[in-house]
Amino acid sequence: MKTPLVNMLVLVFALFATLGARAQDQPIGYVKTVAGEASITTAGARVKAEVGTPVYQGSLLQTGGKSSMGVTFKDETVMSFGADTTFSVDEYLYAPAQGKLKLGSKLSKGSLNYVSGVIAKLKPDAVSIATPTGVIGVRGTQFLVKVED
Amino acid sequence: MAARPAWLLRTVQGLAMALALLWLAGCASTPKSYVLLLPSPDGTVGKVIVTGANGEQVLDKAGQAASTDGRAIAVPPPQVQLDKDFSTTIAARPKLPVNYLLYFTTGTTLTSESQAQIPRIIADATSRSSIDISVIGHTDTIMTAEYNEQLALSRANAVVELLKSRGLNASAISVESHGKRNLLIQTPDNTFEPRNRRVEVSIR
Numbered sequence: 608m609k610t611p612l613v614n615m616l617v618l619v620f621a622l623f624a625t626l627g628a629r630a631q632d633q634p635i636g637y638v639k640t641v642a643g644e645a646s647i648t649t650a651g652a653r654v655k656a657e658v659g660t661p662v663y664q665g666s667l668l669q670t671g672g673k674s675s676m677g678v679t680f681k682d683e684t685v686m687s688f689g690a691d692t693t694f695s696v697d698e699y700l701y702a703p704a705q706g707k708l709k710l711g712s713k714l715s716k717g718s719l720n721y722v723s724g725v726i727a728k729l730k731p732d733a734v735s736i737a738t739p740t741g742v743i744g745v746r747g748t749q750f751l752v753k754v755e756d
Numbered sequence: 757m758a759a760r761p762a763w764l765l766r767t768v769q770g771l772a773m774a775l776a777l778l779w780l781a782g783c784a785s786t787p788k789s790y791v792l793l794l795p796s797p798d799g800t801v802g803k804v805i806v807t808g809a810n811g812e813q814v815l816d817k818a819g820q821a822a823s824t825d826g827r828a829i830a831v832p833p834p835q836v837q838l839d840k841d842f843s844t845t846i847a848a849r850p851k852l853p854v855n856y857l858l859y860f861t862t863g864t865t866l867t868s869e870s871q872a873q874i875p876r877i878i879a880d881a882t883s884r885s886s887i888d889i890s891v892i893g894h895t896d897t898i899m900t901a902e903y904n905e906q907l908a909l910s911r912a913n914a915v916v917e918l919l920k921s922r923g924l925n926a927s928a929i930s931v932e933s934h935g936k937r938n939l940l941i942q943t944p945d946n947t948f949e950p951r952n953r954r955v956e957v958s959i960r
Binding site for chain 1: 788789790791792793794795796797800801802803804805806807808809815823824825826838841842844845846847848849850851852853884885886888890927928930934937938958960
């Protein structure tokens with residue numbers, strides 16, 4: 608049974624987890640569009656995705672049935688996800704002045720519309736999207752991908 | 757009952773067979789998990805390399821597709837299939853980011869042309885539901901690296917202040933200085949170059 612105290616503790620824990628994630632990293636992108644149910648999970652803390660919700664390195668992006676979400680990253684990579692999607696941004700480095708560029712991600716299920724940004728322009732082999740059955744290497748372009756069991 | 761002419765029967769049978777084959781080919785050629793290359797929003801077509809247990813496919817023409825496990829797809833997925841799989845995904849795509857370059861006469865004073873750009877930048881930003889903005893300052897190569905790091909930062913901050921004072925309401929603004937490390941026009945050190953004295957504003 609959930610008591611108000613338990614709810615409060617859960618909230619406080621979630622808040623600390625979020626603050627912890629924030630202290631480590633700057634956001635690497637922001638949610639720009641949402642329809643239906645979508646969430647961002649960072650360092651174990653799950654938040655409902657809304658326009659303006661930050662995305663961090665390591666975040667897990669999820670959409671529910673009949674839902675969608677769009678995210679724009681710091682390097683101007685633009686991604687949108689269709690229904691029932693699970694996508695993670697495992698590695699994201701964007702420091703062009705130091706030549707540190709990397710976008711390593713995984714589409715576990717669902718659909719993605721990808722438009723490449725500066726990382727793919729400056730370092731063509733730095734962008735990869737893993738799927739359960741393979742890896743997509745990107746050389747600056749737009750594409751669609753669907754993953755279904 | 758009049759007998760149907762044999763040629764008509766053959767044609768009908770032929771059509772039915774062709775349709776059935778097309779239908780089968782359609783089923784067989786589009787796997788459940790696949791990648792499809794589109795042109796970039798600027799019209800150019802890049803390249804995607806799909807690697808998996810069943811091979812490696814290089815897609816470099818718009819409309820080409822491959823199975824995510826690296827198998828080739830001979831017949832591209834039909835439009836009805838694409839609509840079914842991707843119409844909501846595509847509809848969720850955020851507005852593409854836009855970039856502006858603002859130039860300076862000296863110090864942190866904008867050129868009059870760049871001054872005139874400010875209302876457009878604000879209008880552009882206001883048309884978006886969520887705004888994050890990156891402002892990056894740059895200098896030419898006159899003076900030391902330290903001096904220019906500071907000057908480029910002052911330029912970026914001056915632009916942020918100006919945008920805010922004109923009513924810009926952004927949820928996240930990042931300000932950076934690239935000093936003289938990131939020249940637009942390559943020059944030797946200690947070179948006067950107005951095109952390098954700039955601030956890049958990216959609205960995402």
